[in-house]
Amino acid sequence: MLDIKNLTKVYGKSDVKALDNVTLKLNEGEIFGFxxxxxxxxxxxxxxxxxxxxxxxxxxxxxxxxxxxxPKAAKMNIGYVPDSHIIFDKLSGREYVxxxxxxxxxxxxxxxARAEKxxxxxxxTEDFDRPIKDYSHGMKQKISIIGALIHNPKLWVLDEPMTxxxxxxxxxxxxxxxxxxxxxxxxFFSTHVLDAAEKICDRIGIIVxxxxxxxxxxxxxxxxxxxxxxxxxxxxxxxxxxxxxxxAKTEQGxxxxx
Numbered sequence: 001m002l003d004i005k006n007l008t009k010v011y012g013k014s015d016v017k018a019l020d021n022v023t024l025k026l027n028e029g030e031i032f033g034f035x036x037x038x039x040x041x042x043x044x045x046x047x048x049x050x051x052x053x054x055x056x057x058x059x060x061x062x063x064x065x066x067x068x069x070x071p072k073a074a075k076m077n078i079g080y081v082p083d084s085h086i087i088f089d090k091l092s093g094r095e096y097v098x099x100x101x102x103x104x105x106x107x108x109x110x111x112x113a114r115a116e117k118x119x120x121x122x123x124x125t126e127d128f129d130r131p132i133k134d135y136s137h138g139m140k141q142k143i144s145i146i147g148a149l150i151h152n153p154k155l156w157v158l159d160e161p162m163t164x165x166x167x168x169x170x171x172x173x174x175x176x177x178x179x180x181x182x183x184x185x186x187x188f189f190s191t192h193v194l195d196a197a198e199k200i201c202d203r204i205g206i207i208v209x210x211x212x213x214x215x216x217x218x219x220x221x222x223x224x225x226x227x228x229x230x231x232x233x234x235x236x237x238x239x240x241x242x243x244x245x246x247x248a249k250t251e252q253g254x255x256x257x258x
Contacts (some may be wrong), residue, residue, distance in 0.1 A: 002062055003059075004024045007057070007058035020210040031181050040072065078154075081156075092130060093143045096147055106151050152185075156186070156188070204218065208238050212230065222229065
């Protein structure tokens with residue numbers, strides 16, 4: 001599904017590697033949570049594997065398509081939800097979703113049926129024909145998710161997806177993640193909300209200063225943790241100040257810029 005080998009990314013002439021020889025393989029049907037302190041490389045990784053940023057060394061393959069040599073084939077298998085929620089706000093929600101469906105070649109009846117289900121899940125049906133510029137931050141997040149799922153991508157990539165969502169919508173999003181994977185697809189998402197990651201992820205990866213320091217199941221992490229919790233293990237490998245993690249635990253929204 002997703003195969004990353006020896007991936008290295010350097011910005012400009014910097015001596016610091018934003019991604020340092022990262023190797024990671026994701027399989028069909030799994031939710032993979034990507035954790036790390038601010039500035040660790042999470043957003044850089046996501047932008048590289050979605051083809052937004054170039055990289056210096058290594059390779060990225062999505063469903064067998066190399067992101068450098070065959071970018072169109074690779075990207076056709078990706079649904080991407082950025083952390084910025086910057087979308088075409090002069091369009092209505094319906095126009096935006098139709099635009100995304102057209103890009104990925106989704107038929108009219110198929111997009112209609114899929115959109116109706118997703119709109120109902122996020123209580124957005126009545127606002128579908130409103131301009132996106134009038135949407136709240138959370139509503140923009142929801143329509144971005146719907147646009148990313150309209151073509152039922154094999155790899156669903158989300159950067160801080162809980163940001164701006166109310167508790168009910170966050171619950172619906174987690175249910176959608178699991179349902180998407182139950183259909184043989186894969187979810188890759190970054191988050192600072194450790195409780196959510198611990199509950200829904202099949203595997204978790206932790207990146208620190210551009211290096212992937214851990215990738216394993218929750219059982220493996222509990223075994224390696226002193227108290228059996230993801231929080232303790234994360235703090236031990238990421239050396240994140242406890243005050244920062246306390247804030248991250250309690251927020252369902254809030255941004256984490258890299």
